[in-house]
Amino acid sequence: MIIRLDMQSDVPIYTQLMNQIIEGIASKQLAPGEYLPSVRSLASDIGVNLHTVNKAYTLLKQEGFIQIHRQKGVVVNPDGMPGITPDYQHKQEAQLRPVIAEAICRGMDKTELLRIVESFYDEITQEPKENA
């Protein structure tokens, strides 16, 4: 999978990494059971420190997206993804409300907003386009 980082972004690198891996799983470019690069090789590939990658992996593990095996490496959780927990629902609400509120302020129609969300949903689930 191709990782794109924006070093100018105010979004932390480890967060960008987490987001891209999660989107990779959502788009089935990464399948459960599939191995991810080691912290050291990924770090050197994308030109960041080992600890930055390790932080992303550790957080993804805590949330249940991946498993980390001591001397075998990092693997997309073969037991499936975490479900819709109450904690997750709260996090999702905290993320969605401000976005929706701003859309309303700017005069975005409800159907228009839903259309946008739907199109992103489709865009993500339709990829595995791996080859660009």
Add this chain to the structure above:
Amino acid sequence: MIIRLDMQSDVPIYTQLMNQIIEGIASKQLAPGEYLPSVRSLASDIGVNLHTVNKAYTLLKQEGFIQIHRQKGVVVNPDGMPGITPDYQHKQEAQLRPVIAEAICRGMDKTELLRIVESFYDEITQEPKENA
């Protein structure tokens, strides 16, 4: 309008302030032309520093949600809200994609996600419930 701050949150205070004012406008608890408390009085009300409120106000002004008049105070933009600019669309995509991707990972159905977005949209536009 009632401001609720979570001092334990990892979301910066000035961001929480911006979000709540934007949601206040979206829910019509705050109308265009309406005056907001001065930086000093709001800061003392919610128990934070003057500069923290000032930062929120300054950013809201830069984005066009409010106007700041030198010696008269801060007012919700009476000329209307900012529209759907390309910059805004990019920001919105950057905010939405990770949320949608995680929802997909966790097995959230498209119609379920749309239902959630719609219910938040309705919840915000249906308030002015001011009295709790």
Add this chain to the structure above:
DNA sequence: CATCTGTTATATTCGTTGTATAACAGATGT
């Protein structure tokens, strides 16, 4: 036994967040 894996421990640099004072400049009300 060298080499790979994740893990842990320090230390350092840098930017952001939030606070704390202080002062300035213009408008308003008495």
Add this chain to the structure above:
DNA sequence: ACATCTGTTATACAACGAATATAACAGATG
């Protein structure tokens, strides 16, 4: 005139987070 309100600006400081840089440890593998 004068006190008082407004936003604004300038510093300084403490605390934290992000990212880097080394180094070392522990277990598995070839």
